[in-house]
Amino acid sequence: MxxxxxxxxxxxxxxxxxxxxxxxxxxxxxxxxxxxxxxxxxxxxxxxxxxxxxxxxxxxxxxxxxxxxxxxxxxxxxxxxxxxxxxxxxxxxxxxxxxxxxxxxxxxxxxxxxxxxxxxxAIDSSLRHDMSPVDPTDNRKVKVSQDELARLVALWNKSSREHHDNPYTDIFKYIHPLVIGALDRSSSLSIKICKEILSYHISDESECERISSHLNSLYPSHSYxxxxxxxxxxxxxxxxxxxxxxxxxxxxxxxxxxxxxxxxxxxxxxxxxxxxxxxxxxxxxxxxxxxxxxxxxxxxxxxxxxxxxxxxxxxxxxxxxxxxxxxxxxxxx
CATH class of the missing domain: 3.90.226 (2-enoyl-CoA Hydratase; Chain A, domain 1)
Structure with missing residues (x-):
């Protein structure tokens, strides 16, 4: 049946x-x-x-x-x-x-x-790319965050006395280079888009810039x-x-x-x-x-x-x- x-x-x-x-x-x-x-x-x-x-x-x-x-x-x-x-x-x-x-x-x-x-x-970049890693538990592509990537590289550099390799050599084993490139592009894009959205009802350009920059970079995590x-x-x-x-x-x-x-x-x-x-x-x-x-x-x-x-x-x-x-x-x- x-x-x-x-x-x-x-x-x-x-x-x-x-x-x-x-x-x-x-x-x-x-x-x-x-x-x-x-x-x-x-x-x-x-x-x-x-x-x-x-x-x-x-x-x-x-x-x-x-x-x-x-x-x-x-x-x-x-x-x-x-x-x-x-x-x-x-x-x-x-x-x-x-x-x-x-x-x-x-x-x-x-x-x-x-x-x-x-x-x-926050509005800092986080995306689910066609080349994103796949979560084996549910067969879904996972989101990759610009903030998480930046913190990973910072931690690597902080402990650089223990190694001399480029951090991306190992990162590329888990995150495709095209995903990282897309994240870098979308970071500046987020601020520009946020400013344009705010301008629909806020005429002060400097205020739009302040709010957009704050939301993009002044929070400790993307999901804060x-x-x-x-x-x-x-x-x-x-x-x-x-x-x-x-x-x-x-x-x-x-x-x-x-x-x-x-x-x-x-x-x-x-x-x-x-x-x-x-x-x-x-x-x-x-x-x-x-x-x-x-x-x-x-x-x-x-x-x-x-x-x-x-x-x-x-x-x-x-x-x-x-x-x-x-x-x-x-x-x-």
Missing amino acids: AIKAKEPPVLFNETQALIRDIESHINRKLICYWTSHRGAICDNDVIAMYEILKNLGRQERVGLFIKSDGGDVEAALRVVNLLREYNDNVVAYIPLESASAATMIALGADELRMGPLAHLT PITLKEAKSLGLKVSRLDAGINSKLLMINQYYSEMAQKALTDFDEYNYHDNEILNILESDGLQVFYKNDKDWNYIKDERRWQSLNDNSGWRKVMLDSKNKIFSSMLHIR
Whole structure:
């Protein structure tokens, strides 16, 4: 008997009800931008965000619920540009983590509202490259941080009396040279992009430079949590998120987390299917998400995994003319 692949739930009705409820309290349309811990902000999210904004139409005021561990900083700039093209005033609602590239997107808002569990992070470079090392425990490429790499080299140099080799001779055994090159390039890029994002609502160029440089280089780690108090001291326009709105946003997060559960189906010890949802964007009347849909096979002789039958892609969920849930593919290449 064939094993049926697990399918994650699509909780469209539940999240739509909460979105409409929140909108009635904040007196503006709400956009949700959520990624799982295995997802990330990426270029394709820009097209997905365009679908959301096109569905809403131009708004004088909009709210953005963002929850993400980060991703591509150039994609973050494009997302902010879209938000500012379609909306005159943007308020970011942050109940949980809004890290790295997600911090940049939040900085594109005129105001930030942060809950007790919320935090931003530093924006120094951290990326998951095509040539990044692979974590053997879950077959996923790992992020490499510019800060971690710099500290590794510093430690090497500090103990250089014990050896005379170039530190990169050993580092290249674990981190591909192209990854290190990409990190070096993206470090200066992070500051430039952050300055440009802040300039959408801060006219003082020196202030944009100060905030960007602070976020890029003055924290001890890439994941250092910048809470409400620290965000205020940094000079950001931020206030405490209303407790009721915070609770409702956390409920949306619970629904999204349920949708993004690990939908993995084991066929045997060398083969499994992945149906996991990674990124979700939503507004009133439309939900867009990216879902893995592929097989994985372990090649014993080569001690590595390969993907097969990859039908992963973006899905759109909305109500049809009869008020029934209708799902379709959103083709992005």
